[in-house]
Amino acid sequence: MSSEFEQKLEKYAEVILKVGLNLQPKQRLLIGGPSVAYDGISFRAAPLVRIIAKKAYQMGARLVDVIWTDEQMRLIRFQYGPKKSLREYPKWRIDTRLENLKAGDASLGIMSPNPDLLKDVDLSVILKFSLFLIKHLKPVSNLVSQFASNWLVISTPNKAWADKILPHIPSNERVQKL
Numbered sequence: 209m210s211s212e213f214e215q216k217l218e219k220y221a222e223v224i225l226k227v228g229l230n231l232q233p234k235q236r237l238l239i240g241g242p243s244v245a246y247d248g249i250s251f252r253a254a255p256l257v258r259i260i261a262k263k264a265y266q267m268g269a270r271l272v273d274v275i276w277t278d279e280q281m282r283l284i285r286f287q288y289g290p291k292k293s294l295r296e297y298p299k300w301r302i303d304t305r306l307e308n309l310k311a312g313d314a315s316l317g318i319m320s321p322n323p324d325l326l327k328d329v330d331l332s333v334i335l336k337f338s339l340f341l342i343k344h345l346k347p348v349s350n351l352v353s354q355f356a357s358n359w360l361v362i363s364t365p366n367k368a369w370a371d372k373i374l375p376h377i378p379s380n381e382r383v384q385k386l
Contacts, residue, residue: 236314240318249277280325286333318361369386
């Protein structure tokens with residue numbers, strides 16, 4: 209028997225797919241798009257991603273694919289990578305999103321960032337990288353703004369946000385409460 213929290217995640221997944229995303233039978237679903245602002249989906253969101261994938265297949269999705277990321281890798285890059293690397297980004301990440309949008313497939317972004325992850329990084333580094341991304345993602349942004357396909361961005365709770373927002377609640381209950 210699943211926990212109350214897992215049951216809530218199942219209901220959340222159903223609302224995401226049926227109402228928010230309007231996933232259609234035989235559509236492919238890319239979890240990790242349409243935006244690359246967070247590079248992909250955090251591993252912290254894996255329990256929800258798995259439930260969404262299961263529900264999507266039950267609804268008739270043809271393929272569910274996920275672009276994962278590890279936020280710590282972005283932090284490491286900003287801290288230790290050469291400054292010239294801020295003008296580089298894997299082309300496949302943009303191409304995957306473009307292919308998905310052009311095919312009219314569904315895209316789901318799941319945000320679960322650590323609010324303090326980049327607090328010690330020089331803002332000019334973050335700005336330089338962000339401006340580069342915005343420039344190179346213009347084709348993706350154009351298709352998204354033209355509603356070329358159905359897409360949705362949601363959030364999922366994580367410990368970092370729960371601790372920041374709900375410090376008055378016992379630590380072991382914060383994520384579920386959030």
